[in-house]
Amino acid sequence: MRYQHARELARIRRQLRDCLVQGRGDGSSTRASSIAILAQLEKFIGDPSSASADLSGEYERWRHRFELLASG
Secondary structure, X not given: OOHHHXXXXXXXXXXXXXXXXXXXXXXXXXXXXXXXXXXXXXXXXXXXXXXXXXHHHHHHHHHHHHHHHHHO
């Protein structure tokens, strides 16, 4: 994975963590922002130059976390 891709992935992960913490902290739904960030991760996974096809499991775990947050 190139440096730019690793840096972009780190940014996406940080945004996902921030979104998850904000949703837990104030009890409000962060669905719209989490969907947008998950879409960035999905796009990143689909990019053949990123060599990140193995991140699909991580995507599913994040998606599941936000679904649980939205339902509870």
